[in-house]
Amino acid sequence: MCGRFTRTKTIQEYAEHYKAERIDENELDYNITPGDSILAVVAENDQTRHLTWFHWGLIPFWSKGPDKRFSMINARHESLHQKPAFRTPFKRHRCIIVADGFYEWKQTEDGKQPYYIKLTSDEPMALAGLWDHWESKETGESIYSTSIITTDANKIIIPVHERMPAIIPAEAFSYWLDPMNEDTEKLGELLNPASSELFDAYPVSRRVNNPVNNDLQLLKDVTE
Numbered sequence: 001m002c003g004r005f006t007r008t009k010t011i012q013e014y015a016e017h018y019k020a021e022r023i024d025e026n027e028l029d030y031n032i033t034p035g036d037s038i039l040a041v042v043a044e045n046d047q048t049r050h051l052t053w054f055h056w057g058l059i060p061f062w063s064k065g066p067d068k069r070f071s072m073i074n075a076r077h078e079s080l081h082q083k084p085a086f087r088t089p090f091k092r093h094r095c096i097i098v099a100d101g102f103y104e105w106k107q108t109e110d111g112k113q114p115y116y117i118k119l120t121s122d123e124p125m126a127l128a129g130l131w132d133h134w135e136s137k138e139t140g141e142s143i144y145s146t147s148i149i150t151t152d153a154n155k156i157i158i159p160v161h162e163r164m165p166a167i168i169p170a171e172a173f174s175y176w177l178d179p180m181n182e183d184t185e186k187l188g189e190l191l192n193p194a195s196s197e198l199f200d201a202y203p204v205s206r207r208v209n210n211p212v213n214n215d216l217q218l219l220k221d222v223t224e
Contacts, residue, residue, distance in 0.1 A: 001074045002127070002148045002165045004208065005032050005102035006116075006219070007039060009124060011051065014039065014098050017124050018173065020049035031214040032056070032099075034073045040129055040146055041096040043177035054095070058147035059134040060085045066143070075130055075147040077166055077191040081184065086147075089130035091182045096168055097127040097148055101219070103208055104161040114208045115160045116219055117201045126173065128166040128191060154196040166191040 007029045015022035018041045032038060038056045043049050058072040059065065062084075072085060080090040101118030102125075119125060128149040135142045151166040152158075168176045172190050175181060202221040207213040 001150055001161075001163050002102050002104075003034060003073065005099045005127075005165075006030050007032060007098055008100045008216075008219075011039075014124060015051060018049060018051070018096065018098070018126070020051050023051045023053075029214065030216060030218045031208055031211055033211045034071055038146065039098040040131070041098065041126075041173075041177065042131070043174070043179060045179060047174060047178065049173075049177065051098070052144070054129075054131055054144050054146035056148075057145060058085060058089070058130060058132055059143055059145040061088075061132050061134050063134060065134060065136060065141075072147050074150050074163075076163075077149050077151045077188065080130075080149070080188070085132075086130060089132050089147075090184055090187070092179055093131045094176055094179075094187070095129040095131050095146060096173065096177065097129040097146065097165075099125045099127050099165075101125070102127075102165060103204070104157065104164075106160040106203075114204050114206060115201050116204045116221075117157060117160070117164075117199060119198055120200050121198070125165070126168040126170070128168050128176065149191060151191050152193050154193040154199070156196040156199045156201050160201060164193060167194040169194075 037053045080086045105112040131146040149166045150163045153164045157164045208218045
């Protein structure tokens with residue numbers, strides 16, 4: 001799964017990297033947790049890309065609304081065709097979730113050790129995501145929400161965790177984001193594990209376990 005990640009660059013840098021229209025600036029975030037507002041890229045019918053904010057934890061349009069008993073922060077790629085919550089978004093509501101790295105925890109004799117996983121290039125990642133729009137019929141409350149698609153871990157990550165976020169390569173951004181593209185079979189081919197050669201993974205402070213801690217020191221390699 002992917003339960004924590006980071007956003008450590010400016011909105012302008014993300015707009016340039018994803019070739020998307022920028023929005024208002026926002027603070028950097030070194031410890032993004034479920035339920036937070038997270039930044040994502042979506043495309044209109046004309047393929048114009050936009051940066052926008054989503055609630056992290058998918059709320060299906062047909063549901064009764066937010067339910068703290070359930071948290072669909074992740075969507076397993078194997079279940080996209082099977083689960084009602086994911087089928088329609090996979091066909092029509094795909095996004096790229098903006099991230100620079102993510103955390104996973106490895107079980108050790110001393111307890112769970114957090115690791116930070118990022119691209120060796122230090123470029124932003126493009127996490128594959130689904131989104132939906134829920135609106136209350138009673139109050140008119142409206143929530144746009146999202147879920148990160150996960151896949152099998154690659155060779156770098158599997159010693160830490162068996163799953164990883166699916167990452168969309170830059171050359172496939174337009175294909176993935178196109179809301180008119182409903183070829184879910186070919187879209188699914190983009191969800192294979194990204195090459196292990198692209199990644200670094202190293203242990204970081206257990207301070208990250210507490211969502212209150214949110215600073216640059218969380219990214220420091222504790223073995224150095």
